[in-house]
Amino acid sequence: MNHLLEKYNIPVPRYTSYPTVPEWKDTPSVEQWKDSVKDSFQISNHREGISLYIHLPYCESLCTYCACNTRITVNHAVEVPYIKSLLREWDLYLALFNEKPRIREIHLGGGTPTFFSTGHLDLLLTGILNTSDLCTDAELSFEAHPDNTTPEHLETLYRIGFRRVSFGIQDFDSKVQEAIHRFQTVKQVKDVVDMARTIGYTSVNFDLVYGLPFQTNESMANTLQEVIALKPERIAFYSYAHVPWIKPGQRKFTEQDLPVGETKRKLYEMGLSVFKSSGYHHVGMDHFALPGDALFTAMETHSLHRNFMGYTPHKTQLLIALGASSISDTGNCLVQNHKTVEFYQEAIALGDFPIFKGHLLNEQDLFIREQILNIMCHLETSWPVSFNQLSWWSEGLQRLTEFETDGLIQLSINRLKVTETGYNFLRNICFCLDVRHWQSVDNKVRFSSAV
Numbered sequence: 001m002n003h004l005l006e007k008y009n010i011p012v013p014r015y016t017s018y019p020t021v022p023e024w025k026d027t028p029s030v031e032q033w034k035d036s037v038k039d040s041f042q043i044s045n046h047r048e049g050i051s052l053y054i055h056l057p058y059c060e061s062l063c064t065y066c067a068c069n070t071r072i073t074v075n076h077a078v079e080v081p082y083i084k085s086l087l088r089e090w091d092l093y094l095a096l097f098n099e100k101p102r103i104r105e106i107h108l109g110g111g112t113p114t115f116f117s118t119g120h121l122d123l124l125l126t127g128i129l130n131t132s133d134l135c136t137d138a139e140l141s142f143e144a145h146p147d148n149t150t151p152e153h154l155e156t157l158y159r160i161g162f163r164r165v166s167f168g169i170q171d172f173d174s175k176v177q178e179a180i181h182r183f184q185t186v187k188q189v190k191d192v193v194d195m196a197r198t199i200g201y202t203s204v205n206f207d208l209v210y211g212l213p214f215q216t217n218e219s220m221a222n223t224l225q226e227v228i229a230l231k232p233e234r235i236a237f238y239s240y241a242h243v244p245w246i247k248p249g250q251r252k253f254t255e256q257d258l259p260v261g262e263t264k265r266k267l268y269e270m271g272l273s274v275f276k277s278s279g280y281h282h283v284g285m286d287h288f289a290l291p292g293d294a295l296f297t298a299m300e301t302h303s304l305h306r307n308f309m310g311y312t313p314h315k316t317q318l319l320i321a322l323g324a325s326s327i328s329d330t331g332n333c334l335v336q337n338h339k340t341v342e343f344y345q346e347a348i349a350l351g352d353f354p355i356f357k358g359h360l361l362n363e364q365d366l367f368i369r370e371q372i373l374n375i376m377c378h379l380e381t382s383w384p385v386s387f388n389q390l391s392w393w394s395e396g397l398q399r400l401t402e403f404e405t406d407g408l409i410q411l412s413i414n415r416l417k418v419t420e421t422g423y424n425f426l427r428n429i430c431f432c433l434d435v436r437h438w439q440s441v442d443n444k445v446r447f448s449s450a451v
Contacts, residue, residue, distance in 0.1 A: 002265060004425070005265045005268070005424070006261070006262070007406075008425050008428045012428055012431040013434070014285075014427060015372055015430050016306070016307070017307075017308065017334060018365065018372045018373075018434070018436075019361075019365060019369075019434075020434070020436070020437070021336070024357055024358065024359035026359055026360045026362075027355075027357050027358045027360075028359075028360050030353055032333070032360065033353060033358065034353075036333040037093065037318070037330055040318040040332075041096065041097055041101070041318055043317055043331075044316055044318040044331075045097070045099065046102075048315065048316045049101075049103055049105075049135045049316055050103060050320060051103075051104055051307065051309065051312075051316045051319040052106045052321075052322070053106075053309050053320070053322070053326055054106070054107070054322045054323055054326070055069070055111065055322065055325060056082075056108060056109070056111045056112070056113045056116060056323065057071045057111035057323065058070070058082075058110070059072055059073075059112045059115060060072070060148070061181060063181055064180050065170065065240060069111075069324065069325035069339055070110070071341055076115075076117070078341075079117065079120045080120060081345065082323075082345070083116075083120055083124045085323075085344065085348045085349075086124060086322045086323055087124065087127045088348050088351075089322050089323075089348055089354065090127070090128055090131070090322060092348075092351070092353055093320055100132055101131075101132040102133050102134075102135050103132050103133070103138055104138055104139070104314050104316050105140070105309070105312060106162075107140075107141050107143075107309045108143065112148070114142075114144045114145055114148050114149045114153050118155075118156040121157065122160070125157075125160050126160070129161075134161060137314075138161065139312070139313065140157075140160070140161045140163060141163075141164035142157060142165060143166045143167075143168065144166065144167055144192075145167075146167050147184045147188060149192050154199050154201070155199055158200055158201065162201075163201055163202045164204075165201055166207060167192065167204065167205065167206055167207070168182070168207045169206045169208055169223075169227065170207065170212065171208070171212055171219070171220075172185075172186055172223045172227075173215070173219035173222065173223060176212050176214050176215055179214055179257065180213065186226050189226075190230060193232070203233045203234060203294065204232040205235065206227055206230075206234070206236070207238065208227065208235060208236065208271070209239075210237065210239060210240065210267040210271060211240035211259055211260075211267065212259075213257035213258055214257055215259050216259070217267070220270055221270065233290050233292075233293040234288065234290075235289075236288075237275070237286055237287075237288065239264075239268070239286075279291070281296055283295050283296060284299070284304060284311045284376055284377055285376060285427065287310075294313040295311060295312075297313065298312075298314075299377075302378055303315065304377040304378065305373075305377060306377050307319050307329060308321065308327045308329065311377070318331070321337070323344070324338060324339060324344040324354075325337055325338070325344075332361045332366060333358065333359070333360050334359045335353075335357070335358035335359075336356050337354045337355065338355075339356060343356075364435060367387070368433060371416075371433055372433060375418065375426060376426055379418040379423070381415070381416050382414055385414045387414075392435045395438070396433040396438075397411070399432035400433075403425070403428070403429060407421055408421055408422030408429065409422050409429060
């Protein structure tokens with residue numbers, strides 16, 4: 001597979017949305033956004049409930065590999081004003097709903113959600129849950145830094161209803177940790193995982209990153225050995241996205257410090273081999289789960305879904321996102337909040353939706369989005385034969401013929417199925433169908449490499 005990894009290791013989007021954010025063109029007005037939320041709520045609330053993402057951007061120190069929207073500070077006085085803004089934004093949405101919302105998912109992302117005190121997290125979540133109902137099979141999850149997650153964090157969030165926690169591990173090697181300014185020992189991670197399981201958490205995820213500065217085969221093997229010993233239910237194994245033109249913090253090290261080419265591919269292949277031999281199953285893209293975990297079950301039952309929170313076992317049409325830089329989705333409309341905390345809070349203080357940009361999906365967007373989502377989640381998709389007469393679709397299919405020749409997909413007149421080898425090239429396959437990119441006047445937007 002080495003020659004294929006080398007051939008297809010090109011910059012391509014991760015497709016957390018379609019169209020991708022750089023291709024958003026048609027920003028809705030506030031009234032259009034409100035109408036879209038109302039319409040989507042009418043459909044989603046009774047049928048499946050709604051999803052809620054809450055962005056908590058604060059971190060006490062900068063992890064230099066990170067490409068997330070963060071605010072670095074040791075001043076914890078920022079917590080209460082930010083939480084009040086989140087609750088006011090939630091009130092703006094409540095005013096659009098004609099009944100009590102049924103919440104299917106809540107995910108706390110960041111930043112570092114465990115930057116916030118347990119009392120302030122309780123204030124935020126109680127304020128939201130007192131105005132809504134939880135679905136009986138609701139999944140509540142949060143991201144956590146092993147270095148600052150306390151027993152009180154775990155106990156408070158468990159009492160509220162959280163059962164899944166995701167720890168950002170990235171790498172256990174001390175030299176790598178020094179380079180990326182992300183510190184936690186194996187003992188710290190083991191202690192916090194043991195605490196979570198003792199309290200009653202049923203799903204623990206580890207985030208790992210390959211391609212970080214100074215990673216070697218030996219250091220990766222050691223990290224993987226420690227991870228497997230702790231047996232998290234899920235593992236996310238991400239390719240490091242080196243985008244210093246977007247995240248200047250990544251200039252703390254140079255390209256010469258990064259494993260690239262064959263060296264990076266070997267790190268990736270090592271991970272795949274270790275996960276498979278340890279009983280993990282590939283789920284979607286970059287994710288692995290043990291049998292019995294909800295993510296694995298969703299893949300087996302064809303109910304796996306992907307949105308701005310990542311892969312999830314539940315599909316909801318309406319995703320409401322609160323907080324700076326967060327992205328909401330009604331199914332046919334996408335909007336992103338102001339990226340800076342100050343602009344976000346100023347808009348909220350005025351009683352305005354803090355929309356920074358967005359996109360109204362047309363019929364072509366909706367069709368392509370469905371195809372890409374099917375490939376990302378179910379490894380196959382199909383379409384009406386009549387679409388083959390449309391130039392933009394037939395051109396996408398033509399771009400895929402080489403993938404069929406390379407054994408990555410099986411392609412028929414109205415069906416695409418990803419092969420086992422093609423599993424490693426989902427981003428590339430979807431890229432062929434990305435009409436917005438191929439029709440763009442400026443399609444030189446830079447993305448991270450596929451591997």
